[in-house]
Amino acid sequence: MPELPEVETIVRNYRDGLVGRRIVRFTSHWARQASPSVRGVQNGLRNRTITALTRRAKFIVFSLDDGGQFLVHLRMSGSFGWAMPGEISPTDGHVRAEWLLDDGRRLLFHDARKFGRIIYSRARAETLDHLGVEPLEASFTPSMLHQLLAARRRALKPLLLDQTVIAGLGNIYTDEALYRAGLHPLTSSDCVGEQAVRRLHGAIRAVLREGIRRNGTSIDWIYPSGQMQDYLRVYGRTGKPCRTCGQAIVALRVGQRGTHICPRCQPLVARTGSLPAVTKSRLRRNSGRRAAYAT
DNA sequence: TGAATTGTTATCGT
DNA sequence: AACGATAACAATTC
Numbered sequence: 001m002p003e004l005p006e007v008e009t010i011v012r013n014y015r016d017g018l019v020g021r022r023i024v025r026f027t028s029h030w031a032r033q034a035s036p037s038v039r040g041v042q043n044g045l046r047n048r049t050i051t052a053l054t055r056r057a058k059f060i061v062f063s064l065d066d067g068g069q070f071l072v073h074l075r076m077s078g079s080f081g082w083a084m085p086g087e088i089s090p091t092d093g094h095v096r097a098e099w100l101l102d103d104g105r106r107l108l109f110h111d112a113r114k115f116g117r118i119i120y121s122r123a124r125a126e127t128l129d130h131l132g133v134e135p136l137e138a139s140f141t142p143s144m145l146h147q148l149l150a151a152r153r154r155a156l157k158p159l160l161l162d163q164t165v166i167a168g169l170g171n172i173y174t175d176e177a178l179y180r181a182g183l184h185p186l187t188s189s190d191c192v193g194e195q196a197v198r199r200l201h202g203a204i205r206a207v208l209r210e211g212i213r214r215n216g217t218s219i220d221w222i223y224p225s226g227q228m229q230d231y232l233r234v235y236g237r238t239g240k241p242c243r244t245c246g247q248a249i250v251a252l253r254v255g256q257r258g259t260h261i262c263p264r265c266q267p268l269v270a271r272t273g274s275l276p277a278v279t280k281s282r283l284r285r286n287s288g289r290r291a292a293y294a295t
Numbered sequence: 296t297g298a299a300t301t302g303t304t305a306t307c308g309t
Numbered sequence: 310a311a312c313g314a315t316a317a318c319a320a321t322t323c
């Protein structure tokens with residue numbers, strides 16, 4: 001399940017082989033992945049040279065020499081591979097698309113579950129406009145995070161997963177960041193104190209950076225070189241002892257997502273999110289600063 | 296066999 | 310009206 005660190009790793013690994021190469025042709029073996037259409041992507045890419053390979057959130061961004069762009073989103077099971085000149089594409093690897101390059105090599109797009117997407121745009125792709133802040137960029141500060149949280153009354157986990165707010169976190173790194181910050185995933189975003197916001201900000205950045213440094217997580221994902229799975233502290237560790245306090249890690253469901261916490265290190269402080277609206281508004285009025293909030 | 300998997304979007308409700 | 314919560318969906322694996 002590629003999230004920000006995995007996508008970043010892929011971009012770094014494929015950049016040298018792609019930038020400067022001209023795309024001879026694009027072939028799709030699964031029509032529905034291509035947007036606006038297979039033909040549209042083919043026409044847009046034909047004979048264009050790749051000028052840059054970058055990442056925005058979980059999108060891989062190919063910049064073209066005519067100002068166009070195309071995005072690849074790996075979703076759940078997408079991955080890249082190479083085929084050398086003359087080499088036949090593997091049929092068991094679920095190759096859904098191929099880019100033939102001017103050096104004779106082919107970039108392969110594997111995607112067992114067919115959830116991945118390839119989106120072409122003749123100018124800058126408008127898909128990117130809906131994305132929130134890049135958590136590793138300098139503009140993402142503790143005070144910005146504080147504003148993002150305080151402006152909403154929403155459980156922390158679904159908020160962190162919302163790509164229009166903060167872009168790039170997925171299920172694994174969200175659980176890890178909340179654990180490192182000592183915050184329960186159901187904590188209401190407007191009940192997170194200043195100190196906790198700073199902790200969460202630091203935890204998000206630290207866990208993403210560590211993920212990148214370790215070349216990503218390779219749990220149920222084919223990407224071979226990742227090591228981060230050996231350093232996860234809650235994700236996939238249900239029943240195992242917390243590395244801080246020894247308590248058993250607990251699995252729960254938050255917003256239809258499998259979620260992992262240490263019940264001792266991540267206590268649920270304020271649960272205004274599940275209180276009746278009347279009670280909540282009274283609670284807010286009566287306490288200029290809320291009675292209970294996560295610090 | 297069906298439950299689990301995830302990011303995005305459409306829809307419902309307040 | 311705007312926001313938040315929830316359901317649906319894509320398709321496959323074990």
